[in-house]
Amino acid sequence: MELKINKDHFHKAILDVSKVVSSRTSLPILTGIKIVAKDDSLTLIGSNSDIFIERTIPKVSNGINMFEVYQTGSVVISAKYLGEIIKKLPEDIDLKVNENQTVTIKSGEVISKLNGLMAEEYPSLPEIDLRNNIRITSGDLLEIIKQTVFAASKNETRPVLTGVNFTFQKDLLTCVATNSQRLALKKYKVKSNVEGSFIVPSTALTEILKLFSHESVINLYATETNMLFKSHTISVYTRLIEGSYPNTSGLIPNDSKTIVTLDTKQLLKGIDRASLFGSERNNNITFQINDKSKINISSKSSEMGQIEEMQYIKNITGNEEIRITLDGNFMMDALKVIKEDEVSLHFNGSIRPILILPIGNESQLQLISPVRSQ
Amino acid sequence: MELKINKDHFHKAILDVSKVVSSRTSLPILTGIKIVAKDDSLTLIGSNSDIFIERTIPKVSNGINMFEVYQTGSVVISAKYLGEIIKKLPEDIDLKVNENQTVTIKSGEVISKLNGLMAEEYPSLPEIDLRNNIRITSGDLLEIIKQTVFAASKNETRPVLTGVNFTFQKDLLTCVATNSQRLALKKYKVKSNVEGSFIVPSTALTEILKLFSHESVINLYATETNMLFKSHTISVYTRLIEGSYPNTSGLIPNDSKTIVTLDTKQLLKGIDRASLFGSERNNNITFQINDKSKINISSKSSEMGQIEEMQYIKNITGNEEIRITLDGNFMMDALKVIKEDEVSLHFNGSIRPILILPIGNESQLQLISPVRSQ
Incomplete structure (x- = not known):
């Protein structure tokens, strides 16, 4: 793998996918960011195993080429060190990975070598059926989340209450969150060919509030176990919370x-x-x-x-x-x-x-x- | 004690003297701010027993009367609660203390009562001889401090090294700080009728950096045990560190x-x-x-x-x-x-x-x- 990339765009993408990456994790490879370079695309992935954030870097931004891939490939690099070094480098970045997964990063007169990990060991993204989706503007989605997520429980004793319950029924989305002392409910009209209820973890929704602030249209896809929030450049995959959400309408x-x-x-x-x-x-x-x-x-x-x-x-x-x-x-x-x-x-x-x-x-x-x- | 006072000026003064006030202290009265109202002056004092900050509120600012004392007196009020309440009040503040040290604070439609403490129990300010002084502009003093204080030791095993050594000799001020692995030295020409060396705690100097940023002339007064940094409205009294500072010139x-x-x-x-x-x-x-x-x-x-x-x-x-x-x-x-x-x-x-x-x-x-x- 070998490529040249614009420093600022690379750094922004690293920050985005790092939001869910922790240095304390039971699976050491999750302390890293997976970078996948194909001929015409560059993708970064960060995860805490419940949530995956996938970020693509656009090939061209404001008429300027953002990256050039000389040799395709993939690697996993420590999120902490990669983020710190890219932030401080003076100019465009040359990144090269050798057969031992050693990553050489050059920028001006600065050369750094980081020990990478095999991309094959990184967990794969959840499988999502992309046929049925709900389209929603990011402004509306963020408002729905802000108006409900705060009311979810911080206490893990009843896991279903730590999420927000998204119910799609006849072109109406109803979101409810409660910690059993307070409840927030929001209704939203939206064209949808999805029916059913999905408990989305608050932690994922909180990350979504930060990630999608500049995006315009978001597509939602749901399976029994996962939900995907997907914009042009960012995809957030989150595991759903298992169990039945209590019926709150009687309250x-x-x-x-x-x-x-x-x-x-x-x-x-x-x-x-x-x-x-x-x-x-x-x-x-x-x-x-x-x-x-x-x-x-x-x-x-x-x-x-x-x-x-x-x-x-x-x-x-x-x-x-x-x-x-x-x-x-x-x-x-x-x-x-x-x-x-x-x-x-x-x-x-x-x-x-x-x-x-x-x-x-x-x-x-x-x-x-x-x-x-x- | 009874007075009316401009909210913003009062709040600023509370913040200034609160800088050294801690809620964890062996002397409970030091969790409070001492307020002294005289006919034409209003003074606040905060302390951690090593450092005292005294702040006077000017009677007139920009042609507007800042306060009016209806009845002189003094009281000690919890720094934490006083700061929080004054910040959030809507308009000018009426403050009244009764014989049980209950402080009634009124502002618009809001009334709060706080339990005050007897001002007589508050420790008195160190005694300083105000005849011998050194005049220095605040810009120069802050630069001298910034260029040395960082090099002082954070480790208490050799207390003298946790301060900056101020030496006045023949119209030359020399400031030295070292943690024995690094040393910073600054020389400054200043007219002075003071001679001698004084080890000023870094903690006091760090507060001075924050407090005097907008002031113009500062007078320094020194005794064997204390130093006073005094501007028009703020006085910082600090205990000096006892002991001999090592001779660093040979290094x-x-x-x-x-x-x-x-x-x-x-x-x-x-x-x-x-x-x-x-x-x-x-x-x-x-x-x-x-x-x-x-x-x-x-x-x-x-x-x-x-x-x-x-x-x-x-x-x-x-x-x-x-x-x-x-x-x-x-x-x-x-x-x-x-x-x-x-x-x-x-x-x-x-x-x-x-x-x-x-x-x-x-x-x-x-x-x-x-x-x-x-």
């Missing part, structure tokens, strides 16, 4: 005793302030309504002190007396992914979950269970 | 077998590249000269591979054959604080320290001991 209340409309940003700032004494594990915030014009947001630490504030209610229907304690971090996570200026909070007493809906957008809903009163 | 070679002139930035980049296989603890870089035109910079990892590059020598005098192994991190630290375009390396064989001098600047020198050959 969402149909009517509410009290509905309050508030300013989204103001509410977020108020909860942020009230989180003064909170930690990541315990951030109890109390909401109290005594009359129909104002809501009181407060928190308290017996040791340090207390904080409270009033916010004006834009609209209220139903019961005008409420006192409920919620996890402030869950509330902030929910409000951060709402783009609308106003939000409605739907209460059903102090021990039932509250429903949060953006005003003027029916595609998104969130549910948060109260904390037992202090 | 600096008077002549050299080989002197090589190189481009400073190119050399730094080359060493950075050669550090590919290095870690923070071990980053051996080999320099080799075989003929008078080029220097070879290389490093090697038996497991991962090797890297080497050639750089052109601008000028060479003396012996033309050299091979020496140095700590690449020490070399990079030294080159980073040299502003001149060219640098000369003075060699005396492979087991004697090398001397690094900026070309055209005699106020600064650095010395680095070689590593035993691998």
Whole structure:
């Protein structure tokens, strides 16, 4: 294998596929990046065995040739060292691999030799049937992921809850994530010849948020065990989580005793302030309504002190007396992914979950269970 | 104590004095900030018992009144909670302390109560004789610190080496830092009626680098046990390190077998590249000269591979054959604080320290001991 390549494009591609590569892995070859050079294509692959990222380098970018393959072949090179060296080299890179897998990298007056590994030992990509696909713009896909993935469980005791459940049914995609104390749901209309439910690991979705930010159209392909998110230059293969996702539709209340409309940003700032004494594990915030014009947001630490504030209610229907304690971090996570200026909070007493809906957008809903009163 | 204060100025002052405040301290009152309100002045103090930072808030800034004291007094408030709450409050702040040291903070519709501590329990500032001082511009002082402090020891076994030795003698300030493997020295002409040597802890100097970046003139005052760095609004009191600083003048070679002139930035980049296989603890870089035109910079990892590059020598005098192994991190630290375009390396064989001098600047020198050959 022998080739010449543009330094910056090579470095960008290495960074992309390195996102899932770890230096601590039970399979040492996965600390490396697989590079495959064919006559007219150059492909990099990185993996943590659950997720594979495949990145092709375009032959021509802005009218300039990005690489030239003199001799085809493939090799696996340490992701850490390859990334560090390519970043620091002064100019275009000549890369050559000999029969002992020694990789010689030249750039200007700099020569480096790295010990490579046999590409044949690298695990192969999951097999995916490319006939049935769903096309979706990257902007929409990223929004769907952002509005749900945060609500998935970080706790491995119920593995299905660590993913987001993608359900395709009659041209409607429904994504749900829950950790059983809070739930985020997003609906999205999309032409699809796929039917069924797929639990996609949050870890894969988080990588997708970083990788596809500049891409325009993404194709989704699903099998029973894997899902592929594929754009022009990047493919992300992820193993699906096995098991049945719980039926969550029964959790969402149909009517509410009290509905309050508030300013989204103001509410977020108020909860942020009230989180003064909170930690990541315990951030109890109390909401109290005594009359129909104002809501009181407060928190308290017996040791340090207390904080409270009033916010004006834009609209209220139903019961005008409420006192409920919620996890402030869950509330902030929910409000951060709402783009609308106003939000409605739907209460059903102090021990039932509250429903949060953006005003003027029916595609998104969130549910948060109260904390037992202090 | 009762006062009204501009939010942003208050927050900036809290951040400044909080720099040395730790939440883990053997003296609980030091987790707090002491606030002293007099009729026409407002002062904040933070400390870790070795260093005190005192910050006064100017009464008027850009023609606007910054604060109004309605009732004088003093209190100690948790630095962590005070900083967090003030940052998030919407507007100007009303602060009131009652006889139980409960601090009530109001801003717009937000009210917070924090449990304060008695100001009388806060340790007092070191006593400093303000008659003898040295005036120095902040730009010059920060440069002197930057060019020396990095070379001080991180290891507490010889406490004197963890500081920078300031020597005032006949209108000349000489600053020296060494960890016994490398040394940085800076000379600076300054009018001074102070004579003597003072070992200033690196930790204090590092805070000074952050605190005085926008100030113009700094006055230094020294006693046998403390030094004070004082600008218009900020005073930093630091305990000095006890003991005698080693005499380092004998270490600096008077002549050299080989002197090589190189481009400073190119050399730094080359060493950075050669550090590919290095870690923070071990980053051996080999320099080799075989003929008078080029220097070879290389490093090697038996497991991962090797890297080497050639750089052109601008000028060479003396012996033309050299091979020496140095700590690449020490070399990079030294080159980073040299502003001149060219640098000369003075060699005396492979087991004697090398001397690094900026070309055209005699106020600064650095010395680095070689590593035993691998």
